[in-house]
Amino acid sequence: MVIRDEAPSDGASIRSLTDAAFLGAEHSSGTEGAIVDALREAGALAVSLVAGRDGTAVGHVAFSPVLIDGEDRHWFGLGPVSVSPGLQRGGIGTALIEEGLRRLRRRGAHGCVVLGDPAFYRRFGFTSDPALRYGDVPPEYFQSMVLSGIPEKGVVTYHEGFDAR
Numbered sequence: 001m002v003i004r005d006e007a008p009s010d011g012a013s014i015r016s017l018t019d020a021a022f023l024g025a026e027h028s029s030g031t032e033g034a035i036v037d038a039l040r041e042a043g044a045l046a047v048s049l050v051a052g053r054d055g056t057a058v059g060h061v062a063f064s065p066v067l068i069d070g071e072d073r074h075w076f077g078l079g080p081v082s083v084s085p086g087l088q089r090g091g092i093g094t095a096l097i098e099e100g101l102r103r104l105r106r107r108g109a110h111g112c113v114v115l116g117d118p119a120f121y122r123r124f125g126f127t128s129d130p131a132l133r134y135g136d137v138p139p140e141y142f143q144s145m146v147l148s149g150i151p152e153k154g155v156v157t158y159h160e161g162f163d164a165r
């Protein structure tokens with residue numbers, strides 16, 4: 001398996017991979033594929049990595065800029081992240097997220113947030129910080145990690161691509 005930046009020709013396979021991965025997923029909005037497309041169209045896929053196996057995309061992770069209290073403080077949001085249904089729980093998602101976080105660090109990102117299962121994301125170093133909030137989501141489901149600099153306080157807003165339907 002290789003992990004690489006998405007290529008211009010990957011759009012359609014990332015879309016079908018994302019739609020398939022979230023089809024039976026708990027807490028899915030059913031819009032994750034459209035979100036990735038909207039982020040790409042808006043130039044907001046700050047990091048977009050594909051896991052490829054035998055020339056086929058089997059996993060994908062997106063990171064996009066978020067605002068804190070309406071300001072760009074060089075923080076990013078992880079997600080959506082998808083692994084082909086038949087290949088889940090084989091380490092692909094972990095490898096994509098770890099490489100994505102490395103890329104963010106390398107580009108000097110100050111931090112990263114994630115909305116999702118706390119048990120899964122804790123292993124990467126995400127923790128729940130009640131000072132950094134997202135809507136009315138219970139704090140344990142919204143986690144963050146400082147990558148450089150200081151912990152932030154405030155209300156997080158994702159890119160408008162997350163409103164895509």
Ligand SMILES: CC(C)(COP(=O)(O)OP(=O)(O)OC[C@H]1O[C@@H](n2cnc3c(N)ncnc32)[C@H](O)[C@@H]1OP(=O)(O)O)[C@@H](O)C(=O)NCCC(=O)NCCS
Binds near residue numbers: 082083089092093115
């Ligand atoms: C979530 C997802 C990206 C993880 O990728 P993956 O390649 O399946 O996961 P990995 O094999 O790297 O990690 C496996 C570990 O994560 C745990 N895990 C995997 N998916 C999980 C989930 N949805 N919730 C909680 N834990 C999960 C496994 O129990 C396993 O834990 P262990 O190492 O302690 O046994 C993938 O399962 C997926 O595409 N799921 C459907 C879409 C989705 O839910 N995306 C995330 C939305 S927050």
